[in-house]
Amino acid sequence: MVNKVNWLHKDLISLEPLSREEIIFLLETAKSFEEVLERDVKKVPTLRGKSILTLFYEPSTRTRTSFEMAAKILSADTINISVSTSSVSKGETLLDTVRNLEAMSVDVIIIRHSFSGASEFVSKRVKASVINAGDGRHEHPTQALLDLLTIWEYKKTLTGLKVAIVGDILHSRVARSNLFALRKLDNEVRFVGPATLVPEDFKKLGAKIFYNLEEGLYDVDVVMALRIQKERIGDGFYPTEREYAKYFSINRETINFAKRDTIIMHPGPVNRGLEISSDVLEDKRCVVLNQVTKGVAVRMAVLYLLLSGGKVEN
Amino acid sequence: MSKNEKKVTIIDEKTFPRVINRIAHEIMEKNTNLNDLVLIGIKRGGSLLKDRIKNAIKNMEGVNVLSGDIDITMYRDDIFKISPKHKIETTNIPFSLDDKNVVLIDDVLFTGRTVRAAIDALFDFGRPRRIQLAVLIDRGHRELPIQADFVGKVVPTARKEIVEVMFKEVDGKDGVVLR
Numbered sequence: 001m002v003n004k005v006n007w008l009h010k011d012l013i014s015l016e017p018l019s020r021e022e023i024i025f026l027l028e029t030a031k032s033f034e035e036v037l038e039r040d041v042k043k044v045p046t047l048r049g050k051s052i053l054t055l056f057y058e059p060s061t062r063t064r065t066s067f068e069m070a071a072k073i074l075s076a077d078t079i080n081i082s083v084s085t086s087s088v089s090k091g092e093t094l095l096d097t098v099r100n101l102e103a104m105s106v107d108v109i110i111i112r113h114s115f116s117g118a119s120e121f122v123s124k125r126v127k128a129s130v131i132n133a134g135d136g137r138h139e140h141p142t143q144a145l146l147d148l149l150t151i152w153e154y155k156k157t158l159t160g161l162k163v164a165i166v167g168d169i170l171h172s173r174v175a176r177s178n179l180f181a182l183r184k185l186d187n188e189v190r191f192v193g194p195a196t197l198v199p200e201d202f203k204k205l206g207a208k209i210f211y212n213l214e215e216g217l218y219d220v221d222v223v224m225a226l227r228i229q230k231e232r233i234g235d236g237f238y239p240t241e242r243e244y245a246k247y248f249s250i251n252r253e254t255i256n257f258a259k260r261d262t263i264i265m266h267p268g269p270v271n272r273g274l275e276i277s278s279d280v281l282e283d284k285r286c287v288v289l290n291q292v293t294k295g296v297a298v299r300m301a302v303l304y305l306l307l308s309g310g311k312v313e314n
Numbered sequence: 315m316s317k318n319e320k321k322v323t324i325i326d327e328k329t330f331p332r333v334i335n336r337i338a339h340e341i342m343e344k345n346t347n348l349n350d351l352v353l354i355g356i357k358r359g360g361s362l363l364k365d366r367i368k369n370a371i372k373n374m375e376g377v378n379v380l381s382g383d384i385d386i387t388m389y390r391d392d393i394f395k396i397s398p399k400h401k402i403e404t405t406n407i408p409f410s411l412d413d414k415n416v417v418l419i420d421d422v423l424f425t426g427r428t429v430r431a432a433i434d435a436l437f438d439f440g441r442p443r444r445i446q447l448a449v450l451i452d453r454g455h456r457e458l459p460i461q462a463d464f465v466g467k468v469v470p471t472a473r474k475e476i477v478e479v480m481f482k483e484v485d486g487k488d489g490v491v492l493r
Contacts, residue, residue, distance in 0.1 A: 025401075032385065032402040040410075041438040044388040074388075304402070308393050 007305050011123040011130040014139040016180045023181055024158065027149050030294070030301035036073060037296060047076035050107045050307055055081045055098070056133070057088070057113040062268055062292060063133050063142070067110050070299035079106070094118060095125060102126050107307060111135070116173075129306040134173050137232075142302060143267050144177035146295040148185075150287055151222055153294075154263045159186045164216050164258070166192040166250060167226035167275045170199055171233065174267045175226060179207055192216030193248055196237040213248055217257035224265040225250045225276040241274055251277035255285075263287050322492045324451065324469055324477070330488035333466040334363070337448055338370035340464050344446070345415050352414045352442075353381040356432050357403045359421030362481040363450055367419065380414075382407035389431035411440035417464070421479040423449040426460035451490060453477050 005025040015023065036044055052071040054064050064080065071078045081101070083089070088097055098109060108129045111119045116136030123130035134140040152158050163182055169175045169191045182189045183206040191198050192210040200209055210216030217223060228244070238244040255264065264276075264286040272278050280286060325333055345351045348371070355364030361383045368381050385403040390396065418432055429447060436442060448464035453471040471477065471492065480489045 029402055032404045035404050035406070036388070039438060043438070045434070046388040046393055308396065 033300040047074040140173040325490040386431040426458035
């Protein structure tokens with residue numbers, strides 16, 4: 001198979017500017033890396049001598065561990081900065097922090113920040129490759145890529161599917177990244193939730209909007225529940241958590257609105273009993289933990305492509 | 315590529331399967347216990363050659379020799395210089411290589427760097443008793459102390475020349491040309 005994609009991006013900030021071919025190429029590369037995770041010896045020398053830094057201004061378990069695991073399997077060195085114990089608490093600006101860290105010859109900087117656009121801002125000012133691990137409400141590209149890789153495995157296709165994303169769309173970077181990627185691959189994307197959390201403007205980006213769970217889940221191949229982001233949500237978006245759960249929780253009854261062979265996804269962390277119920281998380285159609293495994297393969301592929309392919313051939 | 319460039323046939327369509335049969339014979343001669351034998355093809359040309367050798371052994375001895383494929387991209391020594399177009403293919407060795415007699419198979423032996431990377435990769439799948447190397451064409455210009463145990467044909471080449479190996483499975487016909 002001759003591969004037509006010429007991967008020349010220095011950074012991975014968002015999926016919006018990527019082409020359909022580039023997204024498929026990235027996923028195919030991730031598939032090849034998945035094999036390494038199944039080996040007894042989970043180590044390849046690919047990125048030996050490269051330094052990878054994770055700089056997280058927001059809490060994270062999965063994403064940061066997943067990036068670190070991916071980097072280590074590829075033999076890169078990793079450094080983790082957690083902001084609460086760094087000089088950021090002394091008042092250092094984002095750019096100063098990053099420039100100082102880059103001066104220690106870091107090759108990749110992985111950033112999570114509560115401001116939309118933070119990683120793009122940094123990427124334009126440093127030579128190192130920058131990966132967006134979530135910036136405010138903007139994008140979380142590697143999460144959407146691992147979602148696609150999971151969908152690909154279970155649905156055997158990347159196009160022509162109906163995908164319902166349910167819950168706190170307004171604050172969700174995961175929803176935006178998934179919308180861009182799924183639409184590029186010609187899928188139907190439905191945003192489902194209360195009107196306060198599902199802005200109608202998303203119609204302009206190609207999403208279908210549903211304020212009723214039964215209608216939104218009808219005939220869908222994939223149900224993706226999103227976390228209610230309590231840290232970003234103030235008052236007034238819904239009366240009580242109980243009322244939210246009554247109308248929009250994915251549970252044993254409501255999951256029946258979808259196709260019988262639907263898969264159930266959630267980017268984690270889960271508020272059990274709020275956006276998704278415990279029994280659905282135990283359902284055999286629930287692929288939440290497979291998503292986590294796919295995350296390592298996707299991040300290996302991203303690191304590999306940014307570091308090896310990020311330069312023009314001599 | 316100019317249209318009137320010269321092409322020299324090194325192995326024609328008729329001779330191609332005979333060369334593969336000879337390599338298969340030599341492998342069996344040196345590895346009498348076919349149960350311990352493992353054929354590993356280096357993607358992609360080596361994989362196609364491996365399938366042919368495996369079939370040849372099956373036709374002659376009725377034995378289905380254990381086999382797998384390896385992509386060496388993750389082990390290359392020029393990973394930061396290669397073209398961004400380069401695509402990683404899936405490695406498939408779903409068994410341990412402990413105490414196996416491994417025959418590594420590639421279509422063309424050139425600098426030896428691919429073979430070096432492949433040997434490195436093999437050790438992540440166990441500790442083989444022995445690793446041997448089978449190639450269809452040895453074109454010289456080694457940059458590492460590596461040589462093949464089984465060779466289809468030794469072809470002296472200039473560095474700039476290109477050895478093109480064709481398999482009917484993907485190219486429509488078998489053969490080797492130099493251009």
